[in-house]
Amino acid sequence: xxxxxxxxxxxxxxxxxxxxxxxxxxxxxxxxxxxxxxxxxxxxxxxxxxxxxxxxxxxxxxxxxxxxxxxxxxxxxxxxxxxxxxxxxxxxxxxxxxxxxxxxxxxxxxxxxxxxxxxxxxxxxxxxxxxxxxxxxxxxxxxxxxxxxxxxxxxxxxxxxxxxxxxxxxxxxxxxxxxxxxxxxxxxxxxxxxxxxxxxxxxxxxxxxxxxxxxxxxxxxxxxxxxxxxxxxxxxxxxxxxxxxxxxxxxxxxxxxxxxxxxxxxxxxxxxxxxxxxxxxxxxxxxxxxxxxxxxxxxxxxxxxxxxxxxxxxxxxxxxxxxxxxxxxxxxxxxxxxxxxxxxxxxxxxxxxxxxxxxxxxxxxxxxxxxxxxxxxxxxxxxxxxxxxxxxxxxxxxxxxxxxxxxxxxxxxxxxxxxxxxxxxxxxxxxxxxxxxxxxxxxxxxxxxxxxxxxxxxxxxxxxxxxxxxxxxxxxxxxxxxxxxxxxxxxxxxxxxxxxxxxxxxxxxxxxxxxxxxxxxxxxxxxxxxxxxxxxxxxxxxxxxxxxxxxxxxxxxxxxxxxxxxxxxxxxxxxxxxxxxxx
Numbered sequence: 001x002x003x004x005x006x007x008x009x010x011x012x013x014x015x016x017x018x019x020x021x022x023x024x025x026x027x028x029x030x031x032x033x034x035x036x037x038x039x040x041x042x043x044x045x046x047x048x049x050x051x052x053x054x055x056x057x058x059x060x061x062x063x064x065x066x067x068x069x070x071x072x073x074x075x076x077x078x079x080x081x082x083x084x085x086x087x088x089x090x091x092x093x094x095x096x097x098x099x100x101x102x103x104x105x106x107x108x109x110x111x112x113x114x115x116x117x118x119x120x121x122x123x124x125x126x127x128x129x130x131x132x133x134x135x136x137x138x139x140x141x142x143x144x145x146x147x148x149x150x151x152x153x154x155x156x157x158x159x160x161x162x163x164x165x166x167x168x169x170x171x172x173x174x175x176x177x178x179x180x181x182x183x184x185x186x187x188x189x190x191x192x193x194x195x196x197x198x199x200x201x202x203x204x205x206x207x208x209x210x211x212x213x214x215x216x217x218x219x220x221x222x223x224x225x226x227x228x229x230x231x232x233x234x235x236x237x238x239x240x241x242x243x244x245x246x247x248x249x250x251x252x253x254x255x256x257x258x259x260x261x262x263x264x265x266x267x268x269x270x271x272x273x274x275x276x277x278x279x280x281x282x283x284x285x286x287x288x289x290x291x292x293x294x295x296x297x298x299x300x301x302x303x304x305x306x307x308x309x310x311x312x313x314x315x316x317x318x319x320x321x322x323x324x325x326x327x328x329x330x331x332x333x334x335x336x337x338x339x340x341x342x343x344x345x346x347x348x349x350x351x352x353x354x355x356x357x358x359x360x361x362x363x364x365x366x367x368x369x370x371x372x373x374x375x376x377x378x379x380x381x382x383x384x385x386x387x388x389x390x391x392x393x394x395x396x397x398x399x400x401x402x403x404x405x406x407x408x409x410x411x412x413x414x415x416x417x418x419x420x421x422x423x424x425x426x427x428x429x430x431x432x433x434x435x436x437x438x439x440x441x442x443x444x445x446x447x448x449x450x451x452x453x454x455x456x457x458x459x460x461x462x463x464x465x466x467x468x469x470x471x472x473x474x475x476x477x478x479x480x481x482x483x484x485x486x487x488x489x490x491x492x493x494x495x496x497x498x499x500x501x502x503x504x505x506x507x508x509x510x511x512x513x514x515x516x517x518x519x520x521x522x523x524x525x526x527x528x529x530x531x532x533x534x535x536x537x538x539x540x541x542x543x544x545x546x547x548x549x550x551x552x553x554x555x556x557x558x559x560x561x562x563x564x565x566x567x568x569x570x571x572x573x574x575x576x577x578x579x580x581x582x583x
Contacts, residue, residue: 038079042130044105046116050127052100053079054140055093062142064289065135066092067171068101069128071151071178071270074202075110075119079103084271088148088278095282098140102131104156107202120204121216128156129169136168144289146173148281150270151239152202154179155218158247161229162222173288175230175281178239178270181247182220183213185240195240219250226251228288231261232277234268235519242521245555249485260284263517333458334447335476335575336369337465339378339434341441344466344504344572346434348446354456357424361411364396364419364434365445371414376472378442381434383419388429394421397437411449427456443472450481462576464497467506467563469570474563476575480554486581487553489535491527492563493574495544506571509563511548516558524548525566538580551580 038051057063068089070077079101080086092099104127105112105119117123128147135145149157154176164170183199196207205212214220229251233244244261251259264276274281339346352358362385366378385394399407400416407413407420419434434446450458467474480486490513494506513522527535527542527549534551535541542549548563563575 041100041102041134042127044115044117044123044127044130046105046123048105048112048115048117050103050105050112050130051079052102052131053089055089055099055101056140057093057096057098061098061140063096063098063140064144064146064285065138065141066097066099066285067128067131067135067145067147067149068092068099069104069147069149069153069156070101071149071153072106072110073198074124074152074155075107075198077106077110077152082271084274085150088271088274091274091278091282092148092285095286097146097285098138100131100135100138102128104128104131118204121202124152124202125156125159125163128160129164132160132164132169132171144172146175146285146288147171148175148177148274148285149179150177150274151179153177154270155181158218158229159221162218162226166225166227170225171227173228173285175232175277175284177232177273177277178234178237179231179243179247180239181218181243181250183217184210185242185246192240194238219246222250222254222256224254224256226254226256226258228258228284229260230277230281230284231259232264232273232281233261234264234266234273235515235517236267238267238269242552245485245553248555249553252484333461333463333476333478333577334445335463335465335474336443336445337463337474338376338468338472339381339436339441339444340466341436341439346444346446347464348432348434348448349429349460349462349464350432350448350458351429351460352425352427352456353459354427356456357426358456358458359422359424359451360458361408361420361422361449361451362432363411363413363421363445363447363449365413365415365447366442367415367417368413369443369445374443376442378436378444379440380417380437381419381444382437383421383446384433384435385421385423386431386433394423396421422451457579459579460576462574464572464574467509467565467571467573469565469568474573474575476561476563476577477558478561478577479558480556482556485553485555486579487551488580489538489540489576489578490550490552490561491540491542491574491576491578492524492548492561493542493544493576494571495546496542497572497574499543502572504571506563506565506573507569508546508566509548509573510566511550511575512562512564513550513552514560514562518560522550522552524550538578540578 038053040049041052042050044050070081070085089099089101105115105123107119132145135141136143147157157174157176158179158181160171161174200207203212203216264273337346364381364383366381369377382397387393396419398417399413399420434444463476465474492509492511494509497505510525515521526546528545531551535549561575563573
């Protein structure tokens with residue numbers, strides 16, 4: 001399964017006896033733990049002496065061992081790098097594990113005393129393997145070895161969990177805090193350049209040497225025997241957002257199911273997340289050491305949000321929709337935009353692919369937006385549905401005019417002036433038009449629900465409307481369903497619309513993509529400024545250089561694409577989401 005959003009309820013499925021064991025130790029007073037002086041654990045291949053700082057539990061061992069692996073951009077750090085790392089080591093000892101906080105060689109410009117080599121790949125991973133072997137052989141260890149690492153240390157945890165020999169230099173379980181897993185990830189990200197600079201410095205190549213980067217990336221090296229892993233990432237982490245999706249996708253492809261992942265709201269990085277997840281992490285470690293497979297964490301049933309924006313109160317939240325069987329697919333879409341007359345009505349297009357008909361529902365929401373604080377809403381929307389030949393196949397003005405009980409209770413608009421259409425559609429292209437019954441203007445919300453996600457699929461969703469400023473920019477929400485990540489391209493089209501007879505097209509659209517927490521994960525102004533090759537390779541790059549596009553592999557969940565103007569201009573724009581897995 002894919003994006004396994006961890007919940008307290010899931011951790012409680014581990015046996016009562018195991019939980020009692022974990023939290024009895026976890027509750028031990030911190031001052032009861034002994035901290036031993038730094039010890040030599042091995043000499044690296046170039047003769048560099050490698051030390052670890054040991055945190056010993058109370059009582060008599062041997063105990064399961066946990067390596068604590070510091071971060072530092074692959075070129076800095078040490079076994080006592082900051083209070084959060086030390087707190088992690090002490091918490092592990094308080095929970096009945098002997099914690100070895102390890103040194104490893106550092107890439108330029110950092111170095112350890114006595115280091116001769118440059119510390120580049122695979123020196124650091126070789127040192128981590130030495131630590132695993134040393135811990136297994138240590139008389140204070142019962143032969144079981146796990147690891148907790150942050151940032152570059154999280155990389156080492158993933159590397160030694162997915163490679164090496166089980167029971168020897170491969171760890172038995174790991175916790176990765178903001179780790180790096182795919183050095184070829186060159187998607188747009190606020191911290192992308194730093195990520196590229198540090199990863200290429202560690203590998204010793206430039207960003208175009210994809211083979212060298214792949215040869216050092218855990219996602220390309222892991223196998224089906226990968227040890228249990230718990231991945232933690234914050235929503236505004238300095239580690240590029242897609243690292244979590246990259247490693248999950250790789251493990252899913254290998255058929256590995258013994259991992260959990262959790263995204264934490266905020267900006268914390270690496271061991272700064274430890275306090276938030278320590279009980280869950282310790283439970284995960286204890287389960288693996290006890291030979292209890294971590295229970296699979298089910299993908300949550302998404303609640304389709306009409307707008308997963310940083311201002312979620314701007315639109316109402318539609319009711320939940322049944323989650324499909326595991327697959328890769330787009331589910332519901334909702335786009336909020338200002339509706340005018342003429343070419344500035346809202347036009348929503350979508351494609352049904354497959355071999356069997358699909359049942360969908362469409363809604364046009366206007367007056368209900370007043371409950372979210374919008375005063376300039378469309379008072380009486382009308383919804384029309386056309387097939388690929390341009391024939392009108394369904395229409396509704398007021399949902400109150402429909403037969404009683406014809407609308408499912410969880411989809412019924414809250415205002416009778418709003419519109420609703422439910423129909424079963426054969427595979428093909430369709431267009432929904434949302435306009436005013438009396439040619440007035442206002443902000444409205446168009447929604448498309450996939451009521452039968454196990455049949456066929458929706459492969460393309462697009463909405464065209466007027467982009468202004470403030471609350472009147474275009475806000476397109478969509479849901480990635482199933483249990484697997486889905487590769488998509490999101491496009492913001494403006495100047496190209498003039499070829500379709502749109503005289504007031506938005507001249508320079510800017511595209512911003514947010515996750516379900518309202519956190520910005522990607523942004524693009526002119527599509528050739530980043531990801532040009534990836535976008536071109538999709539076969540559907542924008543026709544105008546000023547238009548915007550983003551290619552991303554997204555974990556299941558809610559996303560919002562916001563289209564605004566680079567120059568605060570107004571005009572008609574088109575926001576599109578293509579499911580590249582279905583093309």
